[in-house]
Amino acid sequence: MIKAAIFDMDGLMFDTESAYSVVQSKMSEKRRKIFTNEIKRTLMGKRAHEVMLLLNVFWGKSEKIEELLAEQDKELTMVYKESVEKLDGLDDLISFLNQNKVRKCIGTSSRKFLVDILLEKHNLKNEFEFVVSGDLISKGKPDPEIYNLCINKLGLLPRECLVLEDSLNGIKSGVAAGCVTCVIPSQYTKDEDFSIADIQCPSLGSQKLKNFILRFIVKQG
DSSP states (O other): OOOEEEEOOBTTTBOHHHHHHHHHHHHHHHTTOOOOHHHHHHHTTOOHHHHHHHHHHHHTOOOOHHHHHHHHHHHHHHHHHHHOOBOTTHHHHHHHHHHTTOEEEEEOSSOHHHHHHHHHHTTOGGGSSOEEOGGGOSSOTTSTHHHHHHHHHHTOOGGGEEEEESSHHHHHHHHHHTOEEEEOOOTTTTTSOOTTSSEEOSSTTOHHHHHHHHHHHHHHO
């Protein structure tokens, strides 16, 4: 009985994970550390403040979080505006959900100003009812706080909401919130064990995902 789809953003809607990798690798090199995919996976789904705390541990530093965020944000903003593109199937899935009257919102650990850059760049701001961003939560994924907030704002039951994610932390968050979960692994998460997800699909526009959603809509009808 899916009535709404809750989209993660980073690595699912847009290729932001590559941007984060470039920027955080640069920051790590500056501190004479090598940024690996293993480290990256531990950061996925976390709030910006949490990411900087973890990077500080990795670097063996105790730098001020506000200064680290400012350093990262300057680079990220430039990369977002210049080169971050939509991932395969996003427009197709949005069209499919609109045709089937499935509501849409975004639940992302990214901060609102970064979300706005991409939604405006790709003319998608009016496609989503609302955005619950990392600015509005105290705990990042895998804590279910962000999806619990989305569910409450939608006014629906958890099992009426489909969470779309690319990371294990995100799927754990959706499962803990009681939602139906779909994972579309990225190049950074393709080796993870996603057996707790309800379904795994190759892309947002895959027929497998559409058929899955249609089965729930038929049940609802």
